[in-house]
Amino acid sequence: MVRWEPGTRERLQAAAMDLYVSRGFERTTVAEIAQAVGLTERTFFRHFADKREVLFxxxxxxxxxxxxxxAAAAPDASPLAMVESALSAAAGFFPAERRSHSRQRQTIIAANPALQERELLKMAALAAVVAAALRARGVPEASATLAAESGVTVFGVAFVKWLAEGEQRSFLDIEREVLGELVAMAAGAA
Amino acid sequence: MVRWEPGTRERLQAAAMDLYVSRGFERTTVAEIAQAVGLTERTFFRHFADKREVLFxxxxxxxxxxxxxxAAAAPDASPLAMVESALSAAAGFFPAERRSHSRQRQTIIAANPALQERELLKMAALAAVVAAALRARGVPEASATLAAESGVTVFGVAFVKWLAEGEQRSFLDIEREVLGELVAMAAGAA
DNA sequence: GAAAGCGATGTCAGTGACTGACGTCAGTGA
DNA sequence: TCACTGACGTCAGTCACTGACATCGCTTTC
Incomplete structure (x- = not known):
């Protein structure tokens, strides 16, 4: 008999999701989450930096x-083409089977400004690493930042659309559509 | 003799800035801020929702x-032209005299993820109201969101540039430059 | 001009997130 | 065998934030 069940982190995540859904984020206590999987509040904080992080x-x-x-974009690709390649690569993370789970998660986040803050921070971090990757491919500083930020914006908008009721298209298709709209909008003002 | 000094809110803000600079954000207590202006912790929380909000x-x-x-953009303006008009209007908030103060504030924020989260939330809120204003002028949903997000991105990038050491140009000039770069980047991929 | 009400503050007693120090104990390797 | 490690528990503490209630100059009302 093992001393501890494996997958502590995952069990904590699942329990947290459940409780956040049933009681709401603010009305559930870290102690409750830990108790739900037979652990201690202290152990929760050894796996997650804070009560919000468990969702991310x-x-x-x-x-x-x-x-x-x-990195996979063509050698002569423009910054935006590199971003498009990145968006394509990310699309693999969101197959149709995951929509239900993502929708539930997004509902929780939408109900709590504190969670929205954390999500925004994650998106900002994402933009930062994308900008760094672009710079590593020789894209000048300003363009890299703008392209990365735009890419993450497209990602976010596409994500919300993908979650919309009745939406049937793949995440990748939606990303492409949104990116096209962005380019069209900017082109119209050139 | 008045019972309370006027400008409580402003005095709390000033004291908070001072303490955040000297001791750092995390190492200063709300009680300390309140005490610094002869008030109580409880009173601080009657003026600000939380310890971070005092900076915003x-x-x-x-x-x-x-x-x-x-609203001030030309009747036949494109979404991006409306955003440009909005950026121009916002530039008035950042005259040269304010750079020193803004720089100090930005230094505090840059040192604390919790404060960055709050700033990101404020920028997201800004994007949301801009998007609403665009929709009110007949811009379709998708374009409004993208244009607003792009506008706020430009604003943020321009703000950082404006604060850079040695930068002499006005905030408005920098905004225009960054917006131009964004349009050029998107146009290059059209 | 006294009484009543208002508004900004103080006081106090919480709750709950998060941290540091230290103890426990099954498994692992020398 | 035995020291050691890794994942967890226990405990005490700090601090952000909240609700309920008291205080008391000032303003309004009759």
């Missing part, structure tokens, strides 16, 4: 996908 | 400037 696992993987996408 | 006064005024800017 996998950030590093998403960042890596974006970075890999930038 | 004047948000409504900035939002209003953006909204007014959108």
């Amino acid at each position: 696992g996998g950030q590093e993987l998403l960042e890596q996908a974006f970075v890999d996408g930038v | 006064g004047g948000q409504e005024l900035l939002e209003q400037a953006f909204v007014d800017g959108v």
Whole structure:
């Protein structure tokens, strides 16, 4: 008999999601989450920096996908083409099966400014690593920042659309549509 | 003799800035801030929702400037032209005299993820009201969101540039430059 | 001009997030 | 065998934030 069940982190995440859904984020206590999986509040904080972070696992993987996408773009690609490649790479993270889970998560976040703050921070971090990846490919500072920020904006807008009721298209298709709209908008003002 | 000194809110803001600079944000207590102006912790929380909010006064005024800017754009202006108008209107908030103060504030924020989160939330709120203003002028949903987000991105990038050491140009000039770069980047991919 | 009400503040007693120090104990390797 | 490690528990403490209630100059009302 093992001393501790494996997958502590994952069990805490699942319990937190459940409780955030049923009681709401603010009305659930870290002690309750820990208790739900037979652990202590102190142990929760050994796995997650804070009560919000438990909803934001996998950030590093998403960042890596974006970075890999930038690296995979054609040698002579424009900054925006590199971003497009990154968006394509990230689309793999959101297959149709994941929509239900993502929707539930997004509902929780939408109900709490504190969680929105954390999400915005994650998106900002994402933009920062994408900008760094672009700079590593020789894109000048200003363009890199703008392209990265725009890319993350497209990602965010596409994500919300993907979650919309009745939406049937793949995440990738929606990303492409939104990116096209952005380019069209900017082109109209050139 | 009056019972209370006037300008409580402003005095709290000033004391908070001072302490955040000298001791750092995390190492200063709300009780200390209140004490510094002869008040109680409880009173601090009657003026500010939390310890971070004290650094983010004047948000409504900035939002209003953006909204007014959108409204002031030419009747046949494109979404991006409306955003440009909004950026121009906002530039009035950042005359050269304010750079020193803004720089100090930005240094505090840059040192604390919790404060960055709050700033990002404020920028997201700004984007939301700009998007609403664009929609009110007939811009379709998707374009409004993208144009607003792009505008706020330009604003943020321009703000950082404006604060850079050795930068001499006006905030408005920098905004225009950054917006131009964004349009050029998007146009290059059209 | 006394009484009533208002508004900004103080006081006090919480709750809950988060931290540091230290103890526990099954498994692991020398 | 035994030292050591890693994941967890226990405990005490700090601090952000909240609700309920008291205080008391000032203003309004009759």
